[in-house]
Amino acid sequence: MAARVDPDRSEWDVIVLGGAAAGENAAQYATQFSGLDAVLVEAELLGGECSYWACMPSKALLRPAEVLDGGRHVPGVSSLLTGRELDVRAVLARRDTVVNGLDDSSQIGWALGVGIDVVRGYGRLAGERAVAVRTAAGGTRVLTARHAVVIDTGSCTTVPTIPGMSEARPWTSRDVTNLHEVPRRVVVLGGGVVACEAATWLKPLGVEELSIVYRRAGLLARAEPFAGRMVADRLTAAGVRLLPGRSVTEVRRDDPRDTGVGLPHGGEVTVRLDDGSTLVADELVLATGRTPNTQDIGLSSVGCPDGGFLEVDDEQAVRAVDGHWLYAVGDVCGRALLTHMGKYQARIAGEVIAARATEGRPDGAGSGVPGSADGHRGNPQVTFTDPEVGSAGMTEREARAAGLDVATVEYDMAALAGTYVQREDYLGRAKLVFDRGTDTVVGATFVGSGVAELVHSATTAIVARVPLPVLWHVVPSYPTASEVWLRLLEAYRAEKRRVG
Numbered sequence: 001m002a003a004r005v006d007p008d009r010s011e012w013d014v015i016v017l018g019g020a021a022a023g024e025n026a027a028q029y030a031t032q033f034s035g036l037d038a039v040l041v042e043a044e045l046l047g048g049e050c051s052y053w054a055c056m057p058s059k060a061l062l063r064p065a066e067v068l069d070g071g072r073h074v075p076g077v078s079s080l081l082t083g084r085e086l087d088v089r090a091v092l093a094r095r096d097t098v099v100n101g102l103d104d105s106s107q108i109g110w111a112l113g114v115g116i117d118v119v120r121g122y123g124r125l126a127g128e129r130a131v132a133v134r135t136a137a138g139g140t141r142v143l144t145a146r147h148a149v150v151i152d153t154g155s156c157t158t159v160p161t162i163p164g165m166s167e168a169r170p171w172t173s174r175d176v177t178n179l180h181e182v183p184r185r186v187v188v189l190g191g192g193v194v195a196c197e198a199a200t201w202l203k204p205l206g207v208e209e210l211s212i213v214y215r216r217a218g219l220l221a222r223a224e225p226f227a228g229r230m231v232a233d234r235l236t237a238a239g240v241r242l243l244p245g246r247s248v249t250e251v252r253r254d255d256p257r258d259t260g261v262g263l264p265h266g267g268e269v270t271v272r273l274d275d276g277s278t279l280v281a282d283e284l285v286l287a288t289g290r291t292p293n294t295q296d297i298g299l300s301s302v303g304c305p306d307g308g309f310l311e312v313d314d315e316q317a318v319r320a321v322d323g324h325w326l327y328a329v330g331d332v333c334g335r336a337l338l339t340h341m342g343k344y345q346a347r348i349a350g351e352v353i354a355a356r357a358t359e360g361r362p363d364g365a366g367s368g369v370p371g372s373a374d375g376h377r378g379n380p381q382v383t384f385t386d387p388e389v390g391s392a393g394m395t396e397r398e399a400r401a402a403g404l405d406v407a408t409v410e411y412d413m414a415a416l417a418g419t420y421v422q423r424e425d426y427l428g429r430a431k432l433v434f435d436r437g438t439d440t441v442v443g444a445t446f447v448g449s450g451v452a453e454l455v456h457s458a459t460t461a462i463v464a465r466v467p468l469p470v471l472w473h474v475v476p477s478y479p480t481a482s483e484v485w486l487r488l489l490e491a492y493r494a495e496k497r498r499v500g
């Protein structure tokens, strides 16, 4: 759908540069009860990376394998599945449905329906409250904002500077989530969330030789160490070759070509490792972290260095720019590279902008809207591997580094009635991190099938700082995985009694 607005219009109250879900939220929260108007400037597809190339397609690829594996471990169902594998064409077709065939008409329809305008084109800041947009037709429109500009330009895969890497045209997260052909041999570089999730869907889709090369000793290095170990064990059992503590020193590829997203980008790839060994594959997947899209958005025109993450305050205002007119939300802030956290930041920014504009507060004065520190304390995340890893708040390591008086308890999730009925060989573990000073939970990690839905209870306990004597009366249903809360609290109580 064409994103049409009056071609002669040049002024709005709020301009949002980058129309991902966070940007949409910023525009919505700035306008919905304030009488302000807003425009989203989007170079590609409204909805951003998450909708088309990240969260949604990856979860669509993971779900069929999860269902198949679940069925294989339930007697009465497992016998029906003997010798059965995934219908790869159907899996990819459903992924295409989930990403709407890379068509953002419905998103455009939503924006226009709630009174938010959309200009399609590549935007750059052009001085205070101004954005110059290069449109698809080749012209440039300069838009100005009466009140605020919000940056939501997101991030892209980091391409490490390794000889031969760029020339080899490796797959990025966009290719591996939007794959159209399943390569026979794949090397994944990186040991974080993208690497682990991608390996979890690539193997059941039919990759025969799959290796993960990563520099650290363990996978998912930011999580509690047991989480990475459990994911590593399952990947190894599935036939994935793990190569920890290794770096790539050189990449070579036969006939690299721009074949399009999700198709092999040329011939055989040879990856040389720092121990002198080589891996040969049909595709190399980069899962080496994210680079913020801030290099070419005109930051220097407002006195801010180009490139890098944008440091923001708790109202999401960019610290390096005076006057409280420039805000940033989502991955560009580098605070928590997660869709839901970007959207949370956007809700804060939108409300702050509306409050400042409608209450006529002078620049630099507090808006009266709560800041985003509380939500960042919760910082929930689910890594959709097998087993899943769900977490909120701090790990033990982070809590100790923050100087808290830390206590921890762990529990085997397989020892619960609720997980036993799911499958007899359930694999899982849970851990709570307590601050003895305040007698509250400050961190939680759950590993196991289906733990994603446990995370919100932990986020609530952490953000609301629910006192343990109150949490004790929060009764979990039987038989559910949530009973792990009771077991963990019992373990903590026993530990307190033991220590005295």
Ligand SMILES: Cc1cc2nc3c(=O)[nH]c(=O)nc-3n(C[C@H](O)[C@H](O)[C@H](O)COP(=O)(O)OP(=O)(O)OC[C@H]3O[C@@H](n4cnc5c(N)ncnc54)[C@H](O)[C@@H]3O)c2cc1C
Residues within 6 Å of the ligand: 017, 018, 019, 020, 021, 022, 023, 041, 042, 043, 044, 045, 046, 047, 048, 049, 050, 053, 054, 055, 056, 058, 059, 121, 122, 123, 124, 152, 153, 154, 155, 173, 177, 194, 293, 296, 297, 329, 330, 331, 332, 336, 337, 338, 339, 340, 341, 342
């Ligand atoms: C494979 C993968 C899976 C993921 N899965 C999850 C998950 O399950 N859950 C989760 O919470 N997070 C997940 N993430 C992280 C999540 O995708 C990101 O945190 C989120 O997309 C960041 O959103 P954003 O608002 O920062 O912008 P982005 O989604 O990066 O979008 C930025 C938008 O700005 C536009 N843009 C950029 N520059 C300009 C410009 N100059 N002018 C106009 N438009 C511009 C782009 O076209 C794009 O539409 C995943 C990431 C990856 C890579």
Ligand SMILES: NC(=O)c1ccc[n+]([C@@H]2O[C@H](COP(=O)([O-])OP(=O)(O)OC[C@H]3O[C@@H](n4cnc5c(N)ncnc54)[C@H](O)[C@@H]3O)[C@@H](O)[C@H]2O)c1
Residues within 6 Å of the ligand: 160, 161, 189, 190, 191, 192, 193, 194, 195, 197, 213, 214, 215, 216, 221, 247, 248, 287, 288, 289, 290, 337, 338, 381, 382, 383, 384
């Ligand atoms: N389910 C989810 O919530 C989900 C899923 C996918 C991604 N994400 C988000 O997207 C972001 C990006 O994920 P990611 O996995 O790309 O980043 P990451 O930061 O989680 O992991 C990057 C990995 O690449 C490695 N690395 C970096 N440079 C390297 C090099 N030159 N050689 C070898 N290894 C190298 C790092 O050691 C690390 O293991 C994350 O912050 C994550 O929160 C979230």
